[in-house]
Amino acid sequence: NEQRKKEAERQALERYQMIDKIGEGAFSTVYKALDVQTNETVAVKVIKKYQLDKSQQASVLKEVTIMRQLDHPCIVRFYNFIETEEFYFIVQELVSGGEIFNEIVKYTYFSEDLSRHVITQVAQAIKYLHAEKGVVHRDLKPENIFFNPIKHIPSKSPRLRKSDDPNSKLDEGEFIPNVGGGGIGTIKIGDFGLSKQIYADASLKTPCGTIGYTAPEIVKDMRYSEEVDMWALGCVLYILLCGFPPFFNDQIDVLTRKVAKGEFEFLSPWWDEISDGAKNCVSKLLTVDPRERYTIDDFLNDPWILEFLNRCHQAQ
Numbered sequence: 001n002e003q004r005k006k007e008a009e010r011q012a013l014e015r016y017q018m019i020d021k022i023g024e025g026a027f028s029t030v031y032k033a034l035d036v037q038t039n040e041t042v043a044v045k046v047i048k049k050y051q052l053d054k055s056q057q058a059s060v061l062k063e064v065t066i067m068r069q070l071d072h073p074c075i076v077r078f079y080n081f082i083e084t085e086e087f088y089f090i091v092q093e094l095v096s097g098g099e100i101f102n103e104i105v106k107y108t109y110f111s112e113d114l115s116r117h118v119i120t121q122v123a124q125a126i127k128y129l130h131a132e133k134g135v136v137h138r139d140l141k142p143e144n145i146f147f148n149p150i151k152h153i154p155s156k157s158p159r160l161r162k163s164d165d166p167n168s169k170l171d172e173g174e175f176i177p178n179v180g181g182g183g184i185g186t187i188k189i190g191d192f193g194l195s196k197q198i199y200a201d202a203s204l205k206t207p208c209g210t211i212g213y214t215a216p217e218i219v220k221d222m223r224y225s226e227e228v229d230m231w232a233l234g235c236v237l238y239i240l241l242c243g244f245p246p247f248f249n250d251q252i253d254v255l256t257r258k259v260a261k262g263e264f265e266f267l268s269p270w271w272d273e274i275s276d277g278a279k280n281c282v283s284k285l286l287t288v289d290p291r292e293r294y295t296i297d298d299f300l301n302d303p304w305i306l307e308f309l310n311r312c313h314q315a316q
């Protein structure tokens with residue numbers, strides 16, 4: 001076994017040639033790397049095992065188990081997992097623009113169209129996770145939402161672009177809104193480190209095992225877990241539109257109280273020019289009672305969202 005792991009390590013290091021460090025978390029470092037077998041660039045999340053206790057190691061394996069099952073254009077694709085003596089390597093699709101977080105910092109805030117361009121793609125990913133896979137992401141935030149850039153934007157009008165290729169000419173296919181300076185193409189969500197599978201088969205909405213034998217805390221957990229992603233979606237949408245989060249305070253206890261009460265404002269002057277439709281959509285997501293909160297289907301049928309989706313559809 002020792003021998004096998006050494007061999008795996010050697011092969012991994014040979015196959016993936018690290019190019020640049022592109023990200024860092026508490027326990028992981030993410031590199032851009034060249035896969036010499038396919039000649040493609042990939043993202044490799046390297047996790048040092050010795051920093052993790054047994055349950056944290058198990059959660060890395062869970063992250064991989066969940067990622068393996070996912071197949072959606074707005075979710076970072078899983079390529080390979082290698083375990084060595086010292087490290088875990090999670091090899092994924094490289095999303096070359098990096099975090100949407102940095103774009104918000106760069107542009108201060110996004111137009112309503114660009115915000116919808118981003119949030120509708122995140123929503124497509126969530127719909128897939130919730131409805132088809134029974135997976136709750138549980139860590140949606142601008143740091144875990146990545147994008148592929150569009151390098152060339154020819155005109156100010158609504159733009160069209162070919163498929164998924166960031167380098168392609170903008171002449172057919174998907175509608176790209178007038179983004180004013182930004183070149184944000186396909187959005188992909190990543191970091192399934194805190195994600196959880198609540199249903200083995202989402203179409204049946206039957207939990208892993210038999211419902212009759214399931215403990216109350218599990219049943220309750222299932223009832224309210226999808227809704228946490230919808231709350232997070234509301235926080236992300238709020239940030240996209242104005243550039244700062246709905247809840248913030250230096251004191252953690254004050255912040256906690258504000259979140260618990262759902263105490264946020266559409267602060268003037270930053271929100272003055274933003275439409276009532278946008279504000280309504282944010283409010284429906286940032287609703288304290290999870291039973292009242294927008295589900296993913298409610299969100300995709302929100303009038304402000306529908307108006308945008310119809311416009312995208314017509315442009316195609």
Ligand code: ADP
Nearest residue numbers: 023024025026028030043093094095143191193
């Ligand atoms: P952590 O669990 O440590 O937060 P993440 O999976 O979020 O790990 O990765 C950390 C950072 O690395 C991300 O916020 C992002 O900047 C970068 N990153 C991760 N995966 C990718 C990817 N597939 N493509 C591009 N950048 C990535």
Ligand code: MG
Nearest residue numbers: 025143144191
């Ligand atoms: Mg992260």
